[in-house]
Amino acid sequence: MKIISVDTLVVDFYRTNLVIVRVHTDEGIVGLGEATLEGKERAVQGAIAEVAEAVVGLDPTRISKILYELARDWYWRGGPVIMTALSSLEMALWDISARDLGVPVSRLLGGATRDRVRAYANGWFSGAVTPEDYAAAARKTVDTGFRGLKWDPFENYDLTITTQQLDRVLAQIDAVRAAVGREVELFIEGHGRFDVRHAIKISKEIAQFDPVWFEEPCPPDNLDALVDIRRASPVPIAAGERWYGRQGFAPALARQAVDFVQPDVTHAGGIAELAFISTLASTSYVGFAPHNPSGPLSTAATLQLGATLPNFRYLEIMATDVPWRPEITNERLVLTDDGDLLIPTGIGLGIEVDLDAIERHPFTPHPMRMFRDAVYDIRPRDERSFFNLESGS
Structure with a gap:
């Protein structure tokens, strides 16, 4: 099994935008991860696009090898944007491996x-x-x-x-x-x-x-x-x-x-x-x-x-x-x-996405507001x- 593409779906979620990552394989299995990062969704999407270039053609079940080499080769390590991109990919790879075997990730x-x-x-x-x-x-x-x-x-x-x-x-x-x-x-x-x-x-x-x-x-x-x-x-x-x-x-x-x-x-x-x-x-x-x-x-x-x-x-x-x-x-x-x-x-x-429902709620800017207005306006x-x-x- 090989990774053939990686893409993202962005959904307005009121105080933030939900970012869903999809990893597609040549066997038709699609793994899902999440890369939600309040106020920094566009930056995370850019980081995920770079990740995609590095993982296309790789075996998605070799999770440890992929994540180790991505972290090693990225050079500019750590921080919320890079780590969110890597985390979402890692989630999706576990999802693929478990789907392939027909078992829960646990x-x-x-x-x-x-x-x-x-x-x-x-x-x-x-x-x-x-x-x-x-x-x-x-x-x-x-x-x-x-x-x-x-x-x-x-x-x-x-x-x-x-x-x-x-x-x-x-x-x-x-x-x-x-x-x-x-x-x-x-x-x-x-x-x-x-x-x-x-x-x-x-x-x-x-x-x-x-x-x-x-x-x-x-x-x-x-x-x-x-x-x-x-x-x-x-x-x-x-x-x-x-x-x-x-x-x-x-x-x-x-x-x-x-x-x-x-x-x-x-x-x-x-x-x-x-x-x-x-x-x-x-x-x-x-x-x-x-x-x-x-x-x-x-x-x-x-x-x-x-x-x-x-x-x-x-x-x-x-x-x-x-x-x-x-x-x-x-x-x-x-x-x-x-x-x-x-x-x-x-x-x-255990999660599947509904693309039609996602399209009805497109990206909407939501800047972080922690010190600018009331924290109780959260829902x-x-x-x-x-x-x-x-x-x-």
């Missing part, structure tokens, strides 16, 4: 150790402004089956936070905790906003609400700062969505900078690289909780990993999405009433749930 990774993973919801708070709004949205989301809620309560704060601003944050978290009780887990997102002093101050204040973690409390490019925060924080620290490859995670693990690692299968190197990062983390008893706010293929690939990795703790998933998400693929996610996502057992990654007004609810038994 079978090629050593086989399933579980049939479900614990999920937490992101994006559930869209449109909320007041603490009462957040409380109502939290109750509604828990009623759909989720037992974990993540959000960024810090508006557009940049490096520092005043006492008055922190009081507003604490009132919001308090309202959510009161609304959902102690049985629901809370995850506080920082989006790399704060300096060391203010991150530590925040962590000490939010500890009263017993969050699972404080995520990315400082910018991702200063490991010394993260180490200082983790040593002083009474709340566990999570990070890693903006680290790339094993080289991005090994120093943080060696220095005990985190309690949870959060590689993204779409950016950190793909399926096999995340499995390697999971193994690194397990040697330090660090939990594995992949970043996953993207589309159907990112979710499918991460779930296949979730089937096989013993230290897999949590999967991030958007509580709702654009109403056309169910139209563009055959994705079918099952959420149990006790907050777990069932792991699909279909062939490959469209016509947002829809895309889960099937089943009993947890």
Whole structure:
């Protein structure tokens, strides 16, 4: 079997554009991957076009050889654009290999150790402004089956936070905790906003609400700062969505900078690289909780990993999405009433695309807005749930 072409499909997804990669073979098998990178979709498409030139004619089942040589020969290594291009290709190659054998990708990774993973919801708070709004949205989301809620309560704060601003944050978290009780887990997102002093101050204040973690409390490019925060924080620290490859995670693990690692299968190197990062983390008893706010293929690939990795703790998933998400693929996610996502057992990654539906939602520019407007504008007004609810038994 040989690769004959690689192409991309781009779909408007409200806050971003979903980028789907297709790898075509001479035997008619088409593998799918995802290369969604908010605000940088065109750059990623260019990188994928360069990848395509290098892989046409190669055997798609020789995944390790292809990825090693691509990374070696590219020379300008790392970074989100290059690593997203490589990650999406790697996903598609695993999809091809598993389709060729008629098995799910998890079978090629050593086989399933579980049939479900614990999920937490992101994006559930869209449109909320007041603490009462957040409380109502939290109750509604828990009623759909989720037992974990993540959000960024810090508006557009940049490096520092005043006492008055922190009081507003604490009132919001308090309202959510009161609304959902102690049985629901809370995850506080920082989006790399704060300096060391203010991150530590925040962590000490939010500890009263017993969050699972404080995520990315400082910018991702200063490991010394993260180490200082983790040593002083009474709340566990999570990070890693903006680290790339094993080289991005090994120093943080060696220095005990985190309690949870959060590689993204779409950016950190793909399926096999995340499995390697999971193994690194397990040697330090660090939990594995992949970043996953993207589309159907990112979710499918991460779930296949979730089937096989013993230290897999949590999967991030958007509580709702654009109403056309169910139209563009055959994705079918099952959420149990006790907050777990069932792991699909279909062939490959289990995803097929609908080209007609994709064409109805073409590329639309969506620049990143983290420090320019409200973080709560994350879902469209016509947002829809895309889960099937089943009993947890």
